Amino acid sequence: MPKVTFLGHAGLAVRATAFRLLADPWLAPTGAFLGAWHQYPRNDHLDLAEVLDADWVAVSHEHLDHFDPWVLERLPARTRILIPAYPGPAFRERIRRAAGARQVIEVSPWKKFPLDNRGSWITAIPELSPMCHDAAFLIVADGRSVLHCNDARLTAAQARRAKHLAGGRLDLMALQTSGASWHPICYEYPPEEMARVSLAKRIAKLRAAQRLVRQTAPELAVPFAGPPCFLDEEVAGLNWVLDQEDGAFCDPEASVRWLREHLPNQAFDHFQPGDAVELDTGAVTRDPVSAAFSYAWSPADRTAYLERYAADRKELVAGVLASYPEPGPDLFERFTEHFRRLGSLSDYFLEQIAMTVRFEVTGPNGGSWDVDLRPGAVSVAEARPDVRPQYRITVAGRWLDTVLTGRLAWEDLLISFRLSLYRDPDVYNDHLVGLLKHANAAALRAVEEYETGRDESERIIVHSAGRNFDIPRYCPHAGEDLSIGAVVRDGQIHCLAHNFAFDLATGQCVNARAAALGSRPVDACAAPVAPSASTPASTPASADVSAVELPATAMDVPASFGGPTSVDAPAPVGLAATVESPAPVE
Numbered sequence: 001m002p003k004v005t006f007l008g009h010a011g012l013a014v015r016a017t018a019f020r021l022l023a024d025p026w027l028a029p030t031g032a033f034l035g036a037w038h039q040y041p042r043n044d045h046l047d048l049a050e051v052l053d054a055d056w057v058a059v060s061h062e063h064l065d066h067f068d069p070w071v072l073e074r075l076p077a078r079t080r081i082l083i084p085a086y087p088g089p090a091f092r093e094r095i096r097r098a099a100g101a102r103q104v105i106e107v108s109p110w111k112k113f114p115l116d117n118r119g120s121w122i123t124a125i126p127e128l129s130p131m132c133h134d135a136a137f138l139i140v141a142d143g144r145s146v147l148h149c150n151d152a153r154l155t156a157a158q159a160r161r162a163k164h165l166a167g168g169r170l171d172l173m174a175l176q177t178s179g180a181s182w183h184p185i186c187y188e189y190p191p192e193e194m195a196r197v198s199l200a201k202r203i204a205k206l207r208a209a210q211r212l213v214r215q216t217a218p219e220l221a222v223p224f225a226g227p228p229c230f231l232d233e234e235v236a237g238l239n240w241v242l243d244q245e246d247g248a249f250c251d252p253e254a255s256v257r258w259l260r261e262h263l264p265n266q267a268f269d270h271f272q273p274g275d276a277v278e279l280d281t282g283a284v285t286r287d288p289v290s291a292a293f294s295y296a297w298s299p300a301d302r303t304a305y306l307e308r309y310a311a312d313r314k315e316l317v318a319g320v321l322a323s324y325p326e327p328g329p330d331l332f333e334r335f336t337e338h339f340r341r342l343g344s345l346s347d348y349f350l351e352q353i354a355m356t357v358r359f360e361v362t363g364p365n366g367g368s369w370d371v372d373l374r375p376g377a378v379s380v381a382e383a384r385p386d387v388r389p390q391y392r393i394t395v396a397g398r399w400l401d402t403v404l405t406g407r408l409a410w411e412d413l414l415i416s417f418r419l420s421l422y423r424d425p426d427v428y429n430d431h432l433v434g435l436l437k438h439a440n441a442a443a444l445r446a447v448e449e450y451e452t453g454r455d456e457s458e459r460i461i462v463h464s465a466g467r468n469f470d471i472p473r474y475c476p477h478a479g480e481d482l483s484i485g486a487v488v489r490d491g492q493i494h495c496l497a498h499n500f501a502f503d504l505a506t507g508q509c510v511n512a513r514a515a516a517l518g519s520r521p522v523d524a525c526a527a528p529v530a531p532s533a534s535t536p537a538s539t540p541a542s543a544d545v546s547a548v549e550l551p552a553t554a555m556d557v558p559a560s561f562g563g564p565t566s567v568d569a570p571a572p573v574g575l576a577a578t579v580e581s582p583a584p585v586e
């Protein structure tokens with residue numbers, strides 16, 4: 001009986017004997033993020049009355065392609081809304097405002113929340129680090145299990161624990177392989193650098209999905225959740241990201257091809273809005289309208305589709321844009337006040353940031369303003385030519401004003417892609433983004449406690465270039481189990497969760513500002529031993545477990561992305577991008 005219908009993007013509908021649950025439905029015809037993002041392919045042919053007739057709606061996080069206020073407003077009064085419990089109040093408060101009188105319930109991590117009286121349940125699996133308020137949902141309906149990963153970058157151990165909790169079997173695992181990041185597409189990179197970073201990001205995303213599937217072997221694995229398309233004139237140029245030769249986002253069809261190449265014994269499929277799969281039998285029904293769409297269309301066919309789509313939504317998008325007026329003459333004053341408040345929230349974050357961020361604010365009442373973020377010395381001033389900022393954000397005043405007025409969160413603005421970014425050096429600063437997106441003392445304190453309270457007593461040994469290194473088993477960034485979720489190469493360990501790379505000799509993170517890996521060279525040690533892939537997450541290996549030089553095949557670039565399938569082949573462009581200069585997930 002249990003059936004999953006795909007709603008487009010990350011939306012799923014689960015029909016069970018006694019209930020109907022929607023997870024992360026995004027249906028608004030106005031798109032999301034200041035009208036910039038739209039569902040791709042379009043899902044506005046779905047029968048709205050039928051889709052919205054739900055007992056439960058689970059919303060994983062506050063990104064507007066998952067949390068759709070337009071949907072919540074149209075739900076029946078009986079629908080109850082489930083959200084993960086996060087350390088800060090921002091998501092809870094936003095969703096309560098959008099839900100009106102409907103009940104909103106926070107689901108505790110890993111706790112089974114009953115959905116009926118027949119043994120069905122749901123739980124939330126948040127990312128380990130509270131820096132990211134993202135969570136997967138594990139749903140068991142009439143005895144069948146769905147792991148809906150959303151945008152959460154689960155560790156391999158979390159995915160294995162989810163399978164264990166679901167009774168040792170995952171019937172369907174839906175994985176985000178597309179990404180939704182403003183890096184690299186909002187960055188002012190020259191074309192060749194943009195192509196190199198884009199390829200690295202796509203490969204990193206696929207490798208992260210591959211490791212979760214390899215660890216859990218679900219009955220069916222489904223890449224989903226993007227990419228979006230861009231219909232408004234200001235951002236329509238970004239549709240280059242959809243190209244699978246040199247774009248920034250992997251589409252589900254390309255993802256399935258790549259994953260099948262790398263895990264040939266695993267069942268994969270991709271689905272479009274309205275497609276459905278019966279979990280008891282695996283029978284698939286295809287939506288006749290969506291069947292006319294293909295991610296693999298020629299550029300001309302894709303352009304024609306997007307032009308029709310843009311024409312259909314032109315008035316709706318214009319209505320969204322018209323609701324954001326130009327800011328008044330007090331913009332700089334409110335900007336200053338905003339950053340003074342942010343600067344008062346966490347000295348720990350300011351220590352990690354320690355940089356000057358320049359805002360080039362265009363349009364009426366804009367200007368060039370420097371924000372210096374350091375402990376005890378947050379200052380905002382007109383930009384001076386003798387100051388060299390480490391970060392530059394160019395944004396129209398009307399978009400910046402959405403954040404200053406509290407109408408949008410910083411992350412919404414960044415993801416709208418209605419801005420451009422530059423940084424020097426070109427190194428990701430997790431804490432700058434963290435301060436902006438959380439903007440709340442309790443949420444920032446939770447990150448500080450997580451990062452300063454790490455237990456590094458469980459150690460593993462890795463071997464690279466003839467040397468052995470004693471390192472913590474869990475990644476200092478966000479806890480990935482490095483004994484199963486990393487690749488060692490050329491003196492570096494690359495964590496597959498978010499693609500941070502650490503130099504084994506120094507422990508320093510080489511591609512982001514992040515805590516160092518507590519690495520110690522070891523003169524002599526026993527030959528490394530691979531941990532068993534079947535080790536249950538609930539019974540971690542002993543503290544003296546030795547680990548591995550992980551298989552080079554994990555670094556493979558498929559022929560379809562312009563690279564060979566072996567790292568031993570002569571260095572190609574794609575491979576070099578992946579191995580030598582990985583791009584962390586941002």
Ligand code: FES
Nearest residue numbers: 475477478495498
């Ligand atoms: S857990 Fe994020 S890079 Fe390792």
